[in-house]
Amino acid sequence: MAATGGTTATVVGGSGFAGGELLRLLAGHPGFEVAQATSREYTNKTVGSVHPNLRDLDLRFTPPTDLESVDVLFAAAPHGVAMDHLDEWQAAADTVVDLSADFRLETEAQYSEWYDGHSAPEHLDDAVYALPELSRGDLPGANLIAGGGCNATATILGLLPLQEAGLLDDAHVVVDVKVGSSEGGAGGGPASSHPERSGVVRPYAPTSHRHEAEIEQELGLSVSFTAHAVDMVRGASATCHVFPANGVSGGSEDSSSGVSTGDLWSAYRGTYEHEPFVDVVAGGSGVYRYPEPKAVAGTNGAEVGFELDEDNDRIVAFSAIDNMMKGSAGQAVHAANVALGFEEAAGLDQLGLHPVGSP
Ligand SMILES: NC(=O)c1ccc[n+]([C@@H]2O[C@H](COP(=O)([O-])OP(=O)(O)OC[C@H]3O[C@@H](n4cnc5c(N)ncnc54)[C@H](OP(=O)(O)O)[C@@H]3O)[C@@H](O)[C@H]2O)c1
Structure with a gap:
């Protein structure tokens, strides 16, 4: 099978x-033809020798120093x-879609604060941060994504409806994210090896996780962020504890100024009603009543949801994605679709699997 x-x-x-995951998606995409996949370690080996799910692809790795024009x-x-x-x-391609953190932040000063500086700060202004639900309007024609x-x-999708409804203004926000081992990449190191990772719920970034910078940049607010490594292969699940400045209905002395469950439904439906990849999952019946990474494994879908905690003047906002899809390759293809004028869901219309083991 060739794309x-x-x-x-x-x-x-x-x-x-x-x-x-990018190769899998592009191979099934109606508008793309995969010309080249690079690897230094596996130069000349077939793509299928590394990715067993891609054995039908007629493609061999080439070195990244030998780029074709695409x-x-x-x-x-x-x-x-x-x-x-x-x-x-950029000399080899009209459009570059980068999945790394190198062009996500807007200023060199942020890279000095959160990373080890930046070697090409002159390009930061050219980049469009690609979370299409947030930056769709900036993507058409973008040549650095x-x-x-x-x-x-995961965090931004869970909080975005609250931000748009003004509920994060002066709110106190605490975010707890649980992530699967594939987030660490194929060469993830000892912490990601199976014996060390199996069965864990391990806080690996209790404070100062680098993604805090992106969240604060894109939502324009301060968040207290903690990440846990858990026993999943795929998936990121964000639980966001939001304490609005005006409290919530029934939970504050002046409950008329607070938010109600109806307000939350309006906010989440309003933000995501027309989004092809985001579903609101909040309550209802059955086993999967709140966002759950297992339900979106292998898809570009995100689930978001919420619950009001009147006793504690708190909104609990949830979000679940597959880190390999909505959290990386799927999001990149979605952004490229918007940038190039393809159908938004082109190559991304996979339904998930159920039941599955640990995704
Ligand atoms: N995993 C996730 O959930 C996730 C989510 C969002 C974003 N990302 C980002 O996506 C990027 C890749 O993540 P990953 O998890 O796929 O990592 P990975 O499994 O470790 O893969 C890294 C790839 O980069 C290649 N590479 C390494 N050094 C290179 C160099 N100097 N020049 C060209 N190629 C080089 C490696 O192949 P060779 O060494 O053989 O060339 C390998 O193919 C990272 O920036 C990561 O932050 C990952």
Whole structure:
């Protein structure tokens, strides 16, 4: 099976987890033709020798130093690579979609604060932060697209309706994210090895997680963020504890100024009613009554939901995504679809599996 379509694409970092997922999506995309997938370690090996789900692809890895001219270059290399190689990538492709953190933040000062600086700050102004639900209008024609981080995506999607409804103004926000092991990439190191990871609920970034910078930048508020590594392969689940300045109905002395469950339904429905990839899941019946990564594994879908805690003047907002899809490769393809004028859901209309084991 070879991909067909008129728009040519290269995947730099094609041997990694996100690169493999990009190749899977692009191979099934009606508008893209995969021209090249790069890997230094696996140069000349077939893509299927690394990604067993892609054995039918007639494609071998090439070195990233040997780039063909294509329409779109998707980059799924570790942080720091894109900023060092952007000029050559842009010489090879009209559009660069980078999945790393290298062009997500707006200023060099942010990179000095949250990362180890930036080697190509002159390109920061050109980049569009790609969480299409947030930045759809900026994507058409963009030639440098920075895919949002997985934990940031989950968090922003959970909080966005509250922000748009003004409920985050002066609110206190605490975010707890649980993530699967694929977030660490194929070369994830000892903390991601199966014996060490199996069975854990491990706080790995209790404070100062780098995605905090993206969340604060995109939502314009301060959040207290903690991340846990849990025993999943795929998935990111955000639980956001929001304490609105005016309290909530029934839970504040002046309950008339607070938010009600009806307000929350209006906010979430209003924000996501027309979004192809976001479902509101809040209550109801059955086992899956709130957002759950297992329900969206393998899809570009996100589930968001909420519950009002009147006793504690708190809104609990939830969000669940597959980090390999809505949190990386799926989001990148969605953003490219918008940027290039394809149908938004082109190549992204997979339904999930049920039942599945740990995703
Ligand atoms: N995993 C996720 O859930 C997730 C979510 C959102 C964003 N991301 C971002 O996506 C990127 C890839 O993540 P991943 O999880 O797929 O990592 P990964 O599995 O470790 O893959 C990294 C890929 O980059 C290639 N690479 C490494 N150094 C390179 C260099 N100097 N030049 C060109 N290619 C190089 C590697 O292949 P060779 O060494 O063989 O060249 C490999 O194909 C990262 O920036 C990550 O932050 C990942």
